Amino acid sequence: MSLFGKVEADVEIKAPAEKFHEIVSCRPHHISNVSPGVIQGCALHEGDWGNENSVINWDYVHDGKAKVAKEIIEAIDKENNSVTFKVIEGDLMEEYKNIKITIQATPKGEGSLVHWTIEYEKLHENIVEPNTLLQLALDLSKDLDAHLVQA
Template sequence: MSLFGKVEADVEIKAPAEKFHELFSCRPHHISNVSPGKVQGCALHEGDWGKEGSVIFWDYVHDGKAKVAKEIIEAIDEKNNSITFKVIEGDMLQEYKSLKATVKATAKGEGSLVHWTMEYEKLNESIPEPNSLLQFVLDLSKDLDSHLTQAENELKTPKTPILLSAKMPLFGKVEADVEIKAPAENFHEIFSCRPHHISNVSPGIIQGCALHEGDRGNEGSVINWVWDYVHDGKAKVAKEVIEAIDKKNNSVTFKVIEGDLMEEYKNIKITIQATPKGKGSLVHWTMEYEKLHENIVEPNTLLQLALDLSKDLDAHLVQA
């Protein structure tokens, strides 16, 4: 399997895009005051705050462990409210040969859409994708949004001693790539036309898939995926309708209409696209969702499950 990859996710916030960007680009040393449970400190080692080429040092807690990271600011785009950090020292480099994080805030309605991208190269194949780190920065973004929203409300009504809580948006999207050795059309074909074979390929993840309506490989077919995911230690089920199939671009989109996922999400849509890359392919997973309430976490563990399943299918397709 390839050691290179990329994970992405969006989070909607109420704060203005330029305010969120300014906190990360020019005042990251204030973040520990805003979210002390996640970030304990941020110090400038070289250069100036908000300048490309500057080196900053983070103390943070991830997966219950105190960690450190030294990063260089590779790029700042003030016009597009984007900043890119490259990790050059610290705990992350015990698992990744390289890791680069880009955070971009875009105005959306009265608030913003924050998009995180992490591009990485693992040290070995057993290292997982950095989805828990992605969840960490999404949660951090929410903490920063609460702070920025509260500060803005206090500026508007300075004499009002009421703290206005920022209700987090329920819509979102998570994405990730995985490189495989199998041809794109073969990978696409197994998901669009032969999903009932997947349980034979990856029985530890999928225990069955039955067709309830329509024809395999056609839009509108309702497929009952009995996924004993061993996902979060529980066997689960999902009924999905095929919303779209694009054979030219090796893409298929499923919409969940019944099952365990509906206990947390009002709706969730999954798109899988395989694109030729070198002698193999790049598989891109996208999950768009609406949570039932703001305490539900982003489906990053489900995304990791999909990436692991992709690797199982790749091993089968290459062997065949």
């Protein structure tokens, strides 16, 4: 059994890809206002909002438990509406040696298709794939969509 893996999923939203990308890459600190049931807080630890190599602290709820994560923004691609975060500290590191999350929003019809990819390396083979984390991301996308369409 491999310790390395990847889980992916798409969610269709009504909001424009550029607006979705802008909030997840440049204004993630607004997400806790939009989806307080999932994200309790987001604070800049190092760098500047919307810049690569910036470090962000997240307070969130996963599987019914309050958790924390510290992530570095590895890449922001404004042309392709993509952002990649690498988890460097927090609760996820208790099960995963490495975990990287990529979010890409692509225009589709009058809305967008948001593609989430979670690449990971488990600490040992008894760790489950991060499917519930992926579901959390999809739920978060729907909350952000509802907010962006209202705005």
